[in-house]
Amino acid sequence: MDVARSGSEDDPDTPRGRGAAASDVPAGAPASGRPGLDRRRVLRAAVELIDRHGLSALTMRRLGAHLGVEAMALYRYVPGRESLIDGVVETVLDELYGDADVHIAPVHGWQDYLHRLAHGVRRIALAHPAVFPTISTRPPAAPWIRPPLRSLRWVESFLSALTSNGFSDEAAVAAYRAYTSFLLGHLLLEVAQRGVPISPEDEPEGSPEVTVDLDEYPNVQRLEPHLSQDESAAEFDESLETLLDRLERDLVASRRSRPSPTQSDPST
Amino acid sequence: MDVARSGSEDDPDTPRGRGAAASDVPAGAPASGRPGLDRRRVLRAAVELIDRHGLSALTMRRLGAHLGVEAMALYRYVPGRESLIDGVVETVLDELYGDADVHIAPVHGWQDYLHRLAHGVRRIALAHPAVFPTISTRPPAAPWIRPPLRSLRWVESFLSALTSNGFSDEAAVAAYRAYTSFLLGHLLLEVAQRGVPISPEDEPEGSPEVTVDLDEYPNVQRLEPHLSQDESAAEFDESLETLLDRLERDLVASRRSRPSPTQSDPST
DNA sequence: ACCTGAACACCGTTCAAGT
DNA sequence: ACCTGAACACCGTTCAAGT
Numbered sequence: 001m002d003v004a005r006s007g008s009e010d011d012p013d014t015p016r017g018r019g020a021a022a023s024d025v026p027a028g029a030p031a032s033g034r035p036g037l038d039r040r041r042v043l044r045a046a047v048e049l050i051d052r053h054g055l056s057a058l059t060m061r062r063l064g065a066h067l068g069v070e071a072m073a074l075y076r077y078v079p080g081r082e083s084l085i086d087g088v089v090e091t092v093l094d095e096l097y098g099d100a101d102v103h104i105a106p107v108h109g110w111q112d113y114l115h116r117l118a119h120g121v122r123r124i125a126l127a128h129p130a131v132f133p134t135i136s137t138r139p140p141a142a143p144w145i146r147p148p149l150r151s152l153r154w155v156e157s158f159l160s161a162l163t164s165n166g167f168s169d170e171a172a173v174a175a176y177r178a179y180t181s182f183l184l185g186h187l188l189l190e191v192a193q194r195g196v197p198i199s200p201e202d203e204p205e206g207s208p209e210v211t212v213d214l215d216e217y218p219n220v221q222r223l224e225p226h227l228s229q230d231e232s233a234a235e236f237d238e239s240l241e242t243l244l245d246r247l248e249r250d251l252v253a254s255r256r257s258r259p260s261p262t263q264s265d266p267s268t
Numbered sequence: 269m270d271v272a273r274s275g276s277e278d279d280p281d282t283p284r285g286r287g288a289a290a291s292d293v294p295a296g297a298p299a300s301g302r303p304g305l306d307r308r309r310v311l312r313a314a315v316e317l318i319d320r321h322g323l324s325a326l327t328m329r330r331l332g333a334h335l336g337v338e339a340m341a342l343y344r345y346v347p348g349r350e351s352l353i354d355g356v357v358e359t360v361l362d363e364l365y366g367d368a369d370v371h372i373a374p375v376h377g378w379q380d381y382l383h384r385l386a387h388g389v390r391r392i393a394l395a396h397p398a399v400f401p402t403i404s405t406r407p408p409a410a411p412w413i414r415p416p417l418r419s420l421r422w423v424e425s426f427l428s429a430l431t432s433n434g435f436s437d438e439a440a441v442a443a444y445r446a447y448t449s450f451l452l453g454h455l456l457l458e459v460a461q462r463g464v465p466i467s468p469e470d471e472p473e474g475s476p477e478v479t480v481d482l483d484e485y486p487n488v489q490r491l492e493p494h495l496s497q498d499e500s501a502a503e504f505d506e507s508l509e510t511l512l513d514r515l516e517r518d519l520v521a522s523r524r525s526r527p528s529p530t531q532s533d534p535s536t
Numbered sequence: 537a538c539c540t541g542a543a544c545a546c547c548g549t550t551c552a553a554g555t
Numbered sequence: 556a557c558c559t560g561a562a563c564a565c566c567g568t569t570c571a572a573g574t
Contacts, residue, residue, distance in 0.1 A: 037538085060567060072568080073539050081567065136456060137401040141480070143461045144495035152485050159487035172487075173494040177457075177503060185453025188404060189445075193411045212409070217420050219427035219440075226441040227412035235445060246510070305557085328548060340549080341558050349548065 037069065039077040043091045046084055050130050058085070089138055092131050093150055096120050110165040111244050117158070118183060118240050121148055125187040132191045136184055146180040148187065166251060175247050182243050190232040305337065307345040311359045314352055318398050326353070357406055360399050361418055364388050378433040379512050385426070386451060386508050389416055393455040400459045404452055414448040416455065434519055443515050450511050458500040 045067050049058050060081055064071040078084045096102060102120040106112035125132045125148070136147050149155060155176070162172040214221040313335050317326050328349055332339035346352045364370060370388035374380035393400045393416070404415050417423060423444070430440040482489040 059565085061565080070540055071566095072541090072570095075568075076538070133405040137405060137460070139463060140460060143463065143498075144492075146457050147460065152480065152482075152488060156485040156488050159491060163487060169491055169494055173491055174503075176495075177499075178507070181453030181457050181507075182449075183453070184456055185449030185451070188452055188456070189414050189449050192405070192408060192415065195407060195411065212420065214420075217424040219431060220420060220424050223427060223437055223441055224412075226437055227444075230411075231445075235442075239446070239449075242514070327546085329546080338559055339547095340551095340560090343549075344557070 037067065037073065037077060039087075040091075042067065042074060042077045043084075043087045046088050047091055047128065047131065050088065051128055054130050055085075055134060058088075060084075085134060086138065088131060089135050089150065092124060092128050093135065093148075095124055095127070096154070099123070106161075110161045110167075111248065113161045114158075114179065114244060115240065117154075118179075118236075121183055122187055122190075122236060125191050126194075129191045129194055132187060136188050146177070146184075148183055149180055166255065168254060171247075171250060171254060178243060178247070182239060186232075186236050186239060190236070193230065193232065305335065305341065305345060307355075308359075310335065310342060310345045311352075311355045314356050315359055315396065315399065318356065319396055322398050323353075323402060326356075328352075353402060354406065356399060357403050357418065360392060360396050360403065361416075363392055363395075364422070367391070374429075378429045378435075379516065381429045382426075382447065382512060383508065385422075386447075386504075389451055390455060390458075390504060393459050394462075397459045397462055400455060404456050414445070414452075416451055417448055434523065436522060439515075439518060439522060446511060446515070450507060454500075454504050454507060458504070461498065461500065 042063070046058055046063055049063060049066060058081075060071040060074055063084075064074055067074075074084075078087060099120045102116050104116075106116065125135075132148070135150065138147070138150075140147060140150060145152070145155060149158065158176055158179070159172050162175055163169065167175065214224070220227070310331070314326055314331055317331060317334060326349075328339040328342055331352075332342055335342075342352075346355060367388045370384050372384075374384065393403075400416075403418065406415070406418075408415060408418060413420070413423060417426065426444055426447070427440050430443055431437065435443065482492070488495070
């Protein structure tokens with residue numbers, strides 16, 4: 001279960017001794033980070049902007065203003081807007097690497113690991129609902145790198161967890177596919193359900209309440225109370241358990257037909 | 269199984285007697301539709317533009333040019349770009365209403381219906397891969413209208429099919445949720461895997477082939493052949509069957525605990 | 537080394553004006 | 556009734572110039 005740190009790219013231009021230079025500034029500065037721009041600072045500001053006002057509010061000019069700088073200054077740290085958005089996706093996903101709950105040694109094998117990983121991704125989706133659709137739909141680097149697990153590191157970690165626990169290569173890949181589409185489908189819908197900030201300042205004023213006439217849709221009308229209920233959390237857990245159970249059944253079945261070729265080590 | 273026609277909005281401003289005025293024009297005009305703009309024509313041109321060059325290529329000015337008109341003329345038929353995109357989503361989804369394979373009387377009850385519907389949605393996703401991410405992520409009209417089944421009509425049709433076949437209200441809603449997240453997860457990933465046209469003219473020239481060094485990711489490296497294989501179609505079918513089987517099991521189990529309260533009519 | 541001013545091409549959108 | 560010209564505010568991006 002070797003999972004190291006960040007993925008973005010090792011920027012060797014970090015101008016400080018970790019926590020030293022950060023002390024002579026409010027540390028939680030509200031908007032304008034005077035002390036010196038920095039790729040990481042730019043990306044984090046971009047995430048903040050999207051979180052607060054939606055993706056369409058992320059313009060080079062606004063991001064510059066947010067950082068107390070002209071837009072053109074950003075091109076030192078980022079090749080352009082598209083690539084800035086890629087960086088935002090990486091930055092948000094990088095939070096997973098720092099998520100203690102995902103990293104503690106799994107006490108119940110691979111199931112525990114997949115369980116923790118799934119909830120880690122869910123926390124990220126809920127923390128950055130305006131970013132998650134972008135995480136889900138940006139074209140991945142390779143066709144088999146499936147969102148929302150968009151980095152080689154996580155794919156490796158996933159496959160390693162399964163193959164070192166008795167899964168055949170084919171089964172591990174199949175599990176990877178099932179797992180990612182489960183995460184994507186559920187979390188995208190959960191995030192959509194919550195309503196994401198779209199463009200500038202949602203709904204101008206006293207909402208006109210676009211109430212549709214449901215008379216022609218009797219089932220929808222009758223089930224409206226059920227439909228409106230937010231069961232996302234429970235559903236996520238249930239579906240996840242269902243998936244893990246299925247994977248385990250398949251695993252056991254495969255062990256029976258092709259008896260254990262050296263029971264793997266439960267190390268780490 | 270009552271499913272009527274289009275959903276967009278009943279535009280009463282159609283300036284012709286259906287097929288009469290359309291006869292004095294090539295009928296399959298390649299780009300510039302001289303004879304008179306029309307909301308439907310505008311939307312279809314927008315779909316074509318996205319299909320060919322990606323969402324970012326859809327600008328009011330380019331769409332106008334494509335239709336042989338200045339951009340400002342489009343504002344007669346569409347309130348603005350955002351709403352144009354909503355119209356594109358509706359237009360593409362409307363193809364489902366005309367899909368014969370979805371509409372024929374289901375010969376094997378609700379399972380047959382869900383099966384046909386799923387494949388209908390999949391056909392649409394594959395026919396318009398550049399539109400599907402937008403279908404998946406545009407904020408729905410109501411929180412419980414879940415992509416990719418974005419219209420009241422389909423939700424009604426879905427719920428009707430299940431509740432008239434023995435499903436309780438709760439079970440029907442749960443099935444609706446499971447079904448939509450299945451569709452979304454699978455199809456979004458299948459479409460992403462195929463690589464969608466992003467911005468202008470993919471890859472300028474002889475692709476530099478960004479080959480990543482896989483040495484640090486031994487499992488990924490070993491499984492690369494498996495991972496690269498496109499099993500989307502088979503996986504879609506398998507996962508769909510798994511889902512339908514689970515729904516059926518739950519249905520049977522519920523019948524046992526609460527014996528049939530009037531076996532419903534299999535009409536239409 | 538880092539940022540800015542000015543400029544360019546291209547946006548969405550409004551509105552008075554043309555036909 | 557339908558389309559256009561001109562204009563406005565706002566984009567992304569380049570590049571020579573400032574400090």
